[in-house]
Amino acid sequence: MRAICLLGAAVRPDGPSPALRRRAEHAAMLWQSDRSQVVLACGGAGNGRVTEAEAAARLLGEGGVPEDAILLESRSRTTWENLLFGRPILQEIGATSLVIVTDPDHLPRARLVAAKLGLTATGSAPSGPRPATARLKGLLREGPALLVYALRPRA
Template sequence: MRGERVALVLGAAVWAGGRASPTLERRALHAAGLWRSGEVSAILASGGVGRHAPSEAAVIARLCREAGVPEAVLMLEERSTSTEENLRFSLPLLREVGAASVVIVTDGFHAPRARLAARRLGLAALGPLSSDSPRVPLSANRVKAGLREVPAYLWYALRLRG
């Protein structure tokens, strides 16, 4: 994998019974699509155990395997519990495999904060960042998640000054 492009999939909620939330499923399937199209040569799934087991990374990897991604190109970071930790804990793994470039896979409303945190941690990330699709309906949960990003972005901007 040395010198290749890696998709870094940021975690999201795992529901009871180990089911992926729609956000997590969307991100995992987007990463699998990037691999199938040859845009990335490996996928790094990032996310620890939240309210429900297994880890977000394990669920991302399972969804990617089910979408045809071979085990050999999947890596897991299973300690993180925030966007900053997703990126911070993934950096050593990316260095270890000699990733030449990284594509952060997240949702459009989350992408600005993820990009800010990556930049502050010294990670130059490429697009496409968003797993959003015109087919994804705008729901109250997605609006709420988008609105939550405004104060979160400001918090990251102040706290991660570099």
């Protein structure tokens, strides 16, 4: 079975961030192309009471993904934890391959984490315009974070 792993992004007091919306819309589109798969929505609670996974699940439902095709990992706070805490859920359902959904600049780090955790994964990122500030912030964050994660031992 193939699973889609939707990585978390911020949930603000007024609702899901644009990043979470983009990712959830993209994951729903991927699910629509092959309805035999499941979507694992990842992400714990940040500053709000709704977890990133719960907010993503709502968006997935709005995108046509039925509730029984959505799994939640709602404890994680980092990319590493998204996949670490998601791994037992994926193993329990017998997922043999994984498509990680996140933003383009985040995808190399997410795939590195998957490899370090022994997960067979590809990646898919939403296309389309993103604000220049979001792209710049992503690039500035991802370079150092990729280095830190590259130095982290396998789990």
